[in-house]
Amino acid sequence: MSHKSSVIVLVLIALSSPALISAQNSAKFNEELPAGVMQQKATTACLECHEARIILQQRLSKSVWTKEVDKMLKWGAVVDANDRDALIDYLSGNFSPERAVYDAPRSAREKTRAKNTTERNTR
Numbered sequence: 001m002s003h004k005s006s007v008i009v010l011v012l013i014a015l016s017s018p019a020l021i022s023a024q025n026s027a028k029f030n031e032e033l034p035a036g037v038m039q040q041k042a043t044t045a046c047l048e049c050h051e052a053r054i055i056l057q058q059r060l061s062k063s064v065w066t067k068e069v070d071k072m073l074k075w076g077a078v079v080d081a082n083d084r085d086a087l088i089d090y091l092s093g094n095f096s097p098e099r100a101v102y103d104a105p106r107s108a109r110e111k112t113r114a115k116n117t118t119e120r121n122t123r
C-alpha cells in the first residue's frame with residue numbers, strides 16, 4: 001500500500017467510526033408511527049421536523065389533537081386538506097388518553113429502573 005492510500009484508509013476509519021456509533025444509537029430510538037391507512041402520509045408529513053417519539057408519547061383527546069395538527073400545519077407541515085380529518089382520526093385513535101402511558105426506550109434502561117426503584121423505596 002502506498003503512503004497516500006494508507007493515509008486515505010486512516011482518514012476513512014476515523015470518519016466512519018463515530019458515524020457507526022451514532023447510527024447504532026439512533027436505531028434504538030428510531031421508532032415508527034403505528035400501522036394504519038394514514039401511516040405513510042403521517043410519516044411523510046410529521047417526521048420531517050422531528051422524530052416519531054414526540055407523537056408516540058402523546059395521550060390527547062380528539063379536540064386537542066385537532067389543535068395540535070392545526071398548529072403543526074401553521075408551522076409548515078405539508079398535509080393535503082382532504083387528509084386533515086383522517087390524520088386527526090389516526091392520531092386521536094392511536095394516541096388517546098385511554099391508551100397506556102408511552103414506554104420510552106432508554107439507552108440505560110436497567111440502570112434507570114434500578115435508580116427509580118431505589119428512589120421510590122427510600123421515599
Ligand code: HEC
Binds near residue numbers: 054071
Ligand atoms: C415544520 C416542522 C414540523 C412539522 C412538519 C411537524 N412538526 Fe410537530 N413540532 C415541530 C416543532 C418545532 C415542535 C416543538 C419543538 C420540539 O419540541 O421539538 C413540534 C412539536 C410537536 C409535538 C409536541 C407537542 C408540541 O406541540 O410541542 C407534537 C405532538 C407534534 N409536533 C406533532 C406533529 C404532527 C402530528 C405532525 C404532522 C401533522 C407534525 N408535528 C409535523 C415542528 C414540526
